[in-house]
Amino acid sequence: MDLNFFLKSFLASKGILHQTSCVETPQQNERVERKHQHILNVARALMFQSHLPTHFWSYAIKHVVYLINWVPSPIIGNKTPFEFLFKQSPDFMMLKVFGCLCYESTHVSHCHKFDPRARRGIFLGYQIGIKGYVIFYFDTKEFFISNNVQFDEMTFPFKNPGPTSPPTLSLPYGPITSSADPFSIEPMTLPSTHRIIQPLTNLFIILSTLPQPLIPQLLLSHSKHHHPVHR
Numbered sequence: 001m002d003l004n005f006f007l008k009s010f011l012a013s014k015g016i017l018h019q020t021s022c023v024e025t026p027q028q029n030e031r032v033e034r035k036h037q038h039i040l041n042v043a044r045a046l047m048f049q050s051h052l053p054t055h056f057w058s059y060a061i062k063h064v065v066y067l068i069n070w071v072p073s074p075i076i077g078n079k080t081p082f083e084f085l086f087k088q089s090p091d092f093m094m095l096k097v098f099g100c101l102c103y104e105s106t107h108v109s110h111c112h113k114f115d116p117r118a119r120r121g122i123f124l125g126y127q128i129g130i131k132g133y134v135i136f137y138f139d140t141k142e143f144f145i146s147n148n149v150q151f152d153e154m155t156f157p158f159k160n161p162g163p164t165s166p167p168t169l170s171l172p173y174g175p176i177t178s179s180a181d182p183f184s185i186e187p188m189t190l191p192s193t194h195r196i197i198q199p200l201t202n203l204f205i206i207l208s209t210l211p212q213p214l215i216p217q218l219l220l221s222h223s224k225h226h227h228p229v230h231r
Contacts, residue, residue, distance in 0.1 A: 043060040050100070052122075056136075059124040063126070070095070100123050102121055102150065132145040
């Protein structure tokens with residue numbers, strides 16, 4: 001709720017005239033409505049790219065406002081709002097892709113040698129007042145803030161959720177057809193129980209089914225074989 005409704009006396013003491021707009025008349029508050037549209041347009045782009053469920057919308061909105069404050073504006077002399085407020089340039093190395101896969105280090109002094117050294121999560125933005133990243137963890141379904149994080153900014157876990165079935169193996173060799181062309185070979189898809197060692201066996205099967213003139217005859221020696229003489 002807007003705090004201006006609770007600060008009427010304070011605003012009046014400062015010479016500020018507090019006015020409200022009518023219901024369903026965004027044109028009376030066009031500057032604020034235009035900024036709302038800007039924020040929502042960018043938030044939709046982030047949600048579409050990351051494929052996050054809609055219940056993460058509040059984190060997308062917060063991240064959009066964070067990004068807008070780091071973008072130069074011609075209204076303030078092509079400076080960023082961050083620079084205009086804090087008198088220093090922002091650290092763009094902190095910027096990461098919203099909704100990407102990340103790994104937060106779990107290396108502590110009392111962990112076991114075979115304990116995992118990182119846990120997998122999703123990057124959901126930044127927390128105001130804390131120099132860290134907001135992470136949502138898959139296993140525990142909880143949110144955490146950490147600074148020791150590695151990012152895979154090209155991977156979005158919600159884009160392809162769940163384990164995928166292994167792809168079927170298609171080989172360039174298959175059974176010979178009954179057509180006149182002995183080299184017209186149809187592609188063959190092996191069952192999932194077959195292994196990659198099958199192509200060599202299939203090649204021998206193909207050679208055995210080719211017409212005899214197409215297979216080079218092996219040259220066999222007809223000389224008699226003499227056993228070595230032991231003295």
